[in-house]
Amino acid sequence: DAGVTQSPTHLIKTRGQQVTLRCSPKSGHDTVSWYQQALGQGPQFIFQYYEEEERQRGNFPDRFSGHQFPNYSSELNVNALLLGDSALYLCATRTGRTDTQYFGPGTRLTVL
Amino acid sequence: GQQLNQSPQSMFIQEGEDVSMNCTSSSIFNTWLWYKQDPGEGPVLLIALYKAGELTSNGRLTAQFGITRKDSFLNISASIPSDVGIYFCAGQSVYNQGGKLIFGQGTELSVKP
Secondary structure, eight states: OOOOEEEOSEEEEOTTOOEEEEEEOOTTOOEEEEEEEOTTSOOEEEEEEETTEEEEEOSOOTTEEEEEOTTSOEEEEEOSOOGGGOEEEEEEEEOTTOOOOEEOOOEEEEEO | OOOOEEEOSEEEEETTOOEEEEEEOSSOEEEEEEEEEOTTSOOEEEEEEOSTTOEEEETTEEEEEOTTSSEEEEEEOSOOGGGOEEEEEEEEETTSTTSOOEEOOOEEEEEEO
């Protein structure tokens, strides 16, 4: 049973560029959430996707956008990158029947 | 962003000792989750709690959902070197079912052999 997978593992970008991160959910999961984790902090909720729609959003600017595909996989897009966007981006998935979320290994984004 | 109050921030203990950490919230939660995170990796779920007063064990780990629904604790008995890592509590507010998890700041655990 495959767990949550994310790609790429690491990414280096420069300010102003755009980035796309990808997540494949754990088998049987249909809901995908994205979190940003700065160094030394707990994860912060960005948004959640269910049935290909954004269902809930945290306190992040519109530069952060996402998408969910029919196979439940998801993308996180960040435009006009800032130095402060450097962080570990985590994807978490769950089924609609439980609140328990399972995390992927994350994508380490460095903005120079 | 909103966070839970998790304590202690760090612990340095001897192998074989027991460990206790806790989280408190100003609002009522309907779910408490405990995760362990190793450097550069994603959080791994340790224990999930869904009812006030619930006490759940996973091997040497025991966690409880507080009666007030505003707190939770995690105990680790007879610690071993592989317990080293950062432990996070996470909760889901009753006003936000099925939605975002709110995380504590983490407890960094170091175990001396």
